[in-house]
Amino acid sequence: MKQNEQSGAVKWLLIAFSAIFLAVMLILPLIYVLITAFREGVQPYLEAVTDPYALKSIQLTLEATVIAVVVNTIFGLFASWCITKFQFRGKKVISTLIDLPLTVSPIIAGLIYVLTFGRQSFLYPYLKAANISIIYAVPGIVLATIFVTFPFISREIIPVLTAAGKDEEEAAALMGAGGWTIFRRVTFPHIKWALLYGIVLCTARAMGEFGAVSVLSGHLRGKTNTMPLYIELLYQGYDFTGAFAVSSILVVMAIIILVLRSVLEYRGKKNEE
Amino acid sequence: MEKNYYVELKGVNKSFGSFQASKDISFGIEKGKLIGLLGPSGSGKTTILRMLAGLETADSGDIIIDGTVVNDVPASKRGIGFVFQNYALxxxxxVYENIAFGLKVQKWPKEKIRARVEEMLRLVGLEDTAKRYPNQLSGGQRQRIAFARALAPQPQLLLLDEPFAAVDAKVRQELRSWLREMISAVGVTSIFVTHDQDEAIEVADEIIITNEGRIEQIGTPKDIYRQPDTPFVAQFIGQSSIVEDFRRFAGFEHAGSGATRAAVRPEYISVSKQGELLKFPVNTETGVVERTAFRGSEIELTIRVKDTLLTAKRLLDDAPVSVGETVHVFIYRIYAFDNEKAYVIENAALTSPDSIVI
Structure with a gap:
């Protein structure tokens, strides 16, 4: 009885602490973003978000995100498939390298690409001859986004595939099924929810990426500014209404993704039972 | 004499890194037989099964199925039915889609698939589970579905990896006789892996005993049981007590061969209380009961005879024996072995003419 009362007190203390922490660290700033965005009324808000530069930045962010997610989905599937289904030398190395973007600062990721594809690089003459510009152009932004987000999908799939083992795939192979049939009918149903969850995380991270993209973009307004970069630009120019208005769009996108994430997590769990 | 084998392994070797899982494996199996691959865990029996299926590749040697060397034939083209240890449904x-899977892959027409799946479900007696998912089935039902799925494409060879390991004792007993009947009804050549000697002896037509990557002995359950060839088999089969110097026991003093160690099985020991009529008064030892254990259908006794512990059994109806009691012990037969071979030795009282049988 006493034990229960005590743990009851501890429970409420912990709940209160978490609630206050979240309120101060997250909810208050979010409310502040919205208040500031609408501070001067609805009209300036609408003007700020329909500004051609703002629209261009939204478009670029969506483009980079979609490309990064598609590329990383394919890469993530292949990487986790080969890591979990085969034994080979250097497997540990690959599996560690996949985590690299999580540990390297995004600024450094950006600089790596500047060194690899920039003027100093031995690749530069060839790229120039082929008329491909990467640095300070959209391809650079896409590359940086891909780099920063590539662990997310494979990290979600690998544990699921490891837990599922190889038996079902072997059973299917013994019955004469080819690789594609095995993937479609046996493997994919296993990883469906994990994959979607990974895609959601990857999307969220790709939309918000600032550091690496900042290094590679060159900050050309209306050309290579993504939403986070554009927000920073407005903020540096003391256009608080504009900055927070565009921020609010990013926040809304993030919240949609958060809801999606919860739904997927719930469906995934239910599916496992 | 060259027999007409359906499945044959010739000098097959297989290593995983520095661990040699199969050492010079050779054996042949006739069509329609049910074979048990028996051995302790890590003895290489599953590796043999997986090589037959094409899930592992042999380092050297030939695997022949139906007269064709299949070393380079991929698993998907060998036409083998395989039942996994945890079924891998x-x-x-x-359940319906599970059984239909192999048929769909082989592009059977729809109506034929339906007919075949229904036939298989009837065969295993689970017609009403067609729409269920594997996690809605009991362990025994999953086993039957796995069996139906493996047999649906009409394989010529069925491989089963520890088919009874994942079900509880009661169901296991039922499934054993069920599987035995199914396989003889379908008539498919089958090989199953097990570490349980009772299972192998009860189910298999022929047993292949493996140990440390080698084949120890091949024979019918009766042969294996009565005539162990190697020291390993002598000790592995039955619930043996190992005796360091068997010549100390009455009736075995003058036994030939250089072996000194022997395995003594409880079924070859007769225990009588003092005062009970002795079947063989000659060559009977006395011993002290150290432990008695109730085993349900019988009483298991641990008896110290000439400083050696022997395990013996008495029926529930026999007069009870208590710990510390001195009893008469008669050993009918032992399996003596040296480092190379095993020999059956009978008690001299059973063979010599001057023994008195009352």
Whole structure:
């Protein structure tokens, strides 16, 4: 009885602490973003978000995100498939390298690409001859986004595939099924929810990426500014209404993704039972 | 004499890194037989099964199925039915789709698939589970579905990896006789892996005993049981007590061969209380009961005879024996072995003419 009362007190203390922490660290700033965005009324808000530069930045962010997610989905599937289904030398190395973007600062990721594809690089003459510009152009932004987000999908799939083992795939192979049939009918149903969850995380991270993209973009307004970069630009120019208005769009996108994430997590769990 | 084998392994070797899982494996199996691959865990029996299926590749040697060397034939083209230890049913497909899977892959027409799946479900007696998912079935039902799925494409060879390991004792007993009947009804050549000697002896037509990557002995359950060839088999089969110097026991003093160690099985020991009529008064030892254990259908006794512990059994109806009691012990037969071979030795009282039988 006493034990229960005590743990009851501890429970409420912990709940209160978490609630206050979240309120101060997250909810208050979010409310502040919205208040500031609408501070001067609805009209300036609408003007700020329909500004051609703002629209261009939204478009670029969506483009980079979609490309990064598609590329990383394919890469993530292949990487986790080969890591979990085969034994080979250097497997540990690959599996560690996949985590690299999580540990390297995004600024450094950006600089790596500047060194690899920039003027100093031995690749530069060839790229120039082929008329491909990467640095300070959209391809650079896409590359940086891909780099920063590539662990997310494979990290979600690998544990699921490891837990599922190889038996079902072997059973299917013994019955004469080819690789594609095995993937479609046996493997994919296993990883469906994990994959979607990974895609959601990857999307969220790709939309918000600032550091690496900042290094590679060159900050050309209306050309290579993504939403986070554009927000920073407005903020540096003391256009608080504009900055927070565009921020609010990013926040809304993030919240949609958060809801999606919860739904997927719930469906995934239910599916496992 | 060259027999007409359906499945044959010739000098097959297989290593995983520095661990040699199969050492010079050779054996042949006739068509329609049910074979048990028996051995302790890590003895290489599953590796043999997986090489036959094409899930592992042999380092050297030939694997021959139906007269064709299949070393380079991929698993998907060998036409083998395989039942996995934990069944490996497709979790996200219904029972119907599970059984239909192999037929769909082989592009059977739809109506034929339906007919075949229904036939298989009838065969295993689970017609009403067609729409269920594997996690809605009991362990025994999953086993039957796995069996139906493996047999649906009409394989010529069925391989089963520890088919009874994942079900509880009661169901296991039922499934054993069920599987035995099914396989002889279908008439498919089958090989199953097990570490349980009772299972192998009860189910198999022929047993292949493996140990440390080698084949120790091949024979019918009766042969294996009565005539162990190697020291390993002598000790592995039955519930043997190992005796360091068997010549100390009455009736075995003058036994030939250089072996000194022997395995003594409880079924070859007769225990009588003092005062009970002795079947063989000659060559009977006395011993002290150290432990008695109730085993349900019988009483298991641990008896110290000439400083050696022997395990023996008495029926529930026999007069009870208590710990510390001195009893008469008669050993009918032992399996003596040296480092190379095993020999059956009978008690001299059974063979010599001057023994008195009352």
């Amino acid at each position: 497709f979790r996200y497909l219904t």
